[in-house]
Amino acid sequence: MTTLAGALALLALIALPAFTAPPRLASPDHFPDGDGRAIAERACLICHSAMLVTQQAKDSTGWEKTLATMRKWGAPLSDGERDTLRTYLVAKLGPRPAAP
Numbered sequence: 001m002t003t004l005a006g007a008l009a010l011l012a013l014i015a016l017p018a019f020t021a022p023p024r025l026a027s028p029d030h031f032p033d034g035d036g037r038a039i040a041e042r043a044c045l046i047c048h049s050a051m052l053v054t055q056q057a058k059d060s061t062g063w064e065k066t067l068a069t070m071r072k073w074g075a076p077l078s079d080g081e082r083d084t085l086r087t088y089l090v091a092k093l094g095p096r097p098a099a100p
Contacts, residue, residue: 027055036088043075043085053089057096063089 029051031037044053058066063086071077077085 027051029054032092034088034092036084036092039077039081039085040088043070043077043081047075054093056089056093058089058093059095060086060090063094 029049031040031050031054040053041050044050056062056066067075067077067082067086071082
């Protein structure tokens with residue numbers, strides 16, 4: 001009986017489709033269109049590649065912390081530009097939906 005149960009368990013495992021994560025597209029090497037793109041190109045690309053930024057998936061708080069740090073390190077952003085850029089980054093590069 002143990003052999004039969006083992007064989008059935010093995011058969012069940014073989015019959016189940018293997019779980020594979022959905023393929024992840026490479027991060028783009030350019031900023032997506034939108035209000036804030038010109039600011040990102042001017043303020044971010046002086047130190048970073050676009051791909052370094054586009055691979056991020058931060059919420060509003062995460063982007064705010066990043067932008068505050070970048071400003072401390074010399075990123076040329078006014079307060080208004082920072083707000084526009086944060087809104088753009090959240091909309092275009094915000095948190096990704098959870099995998100099913």
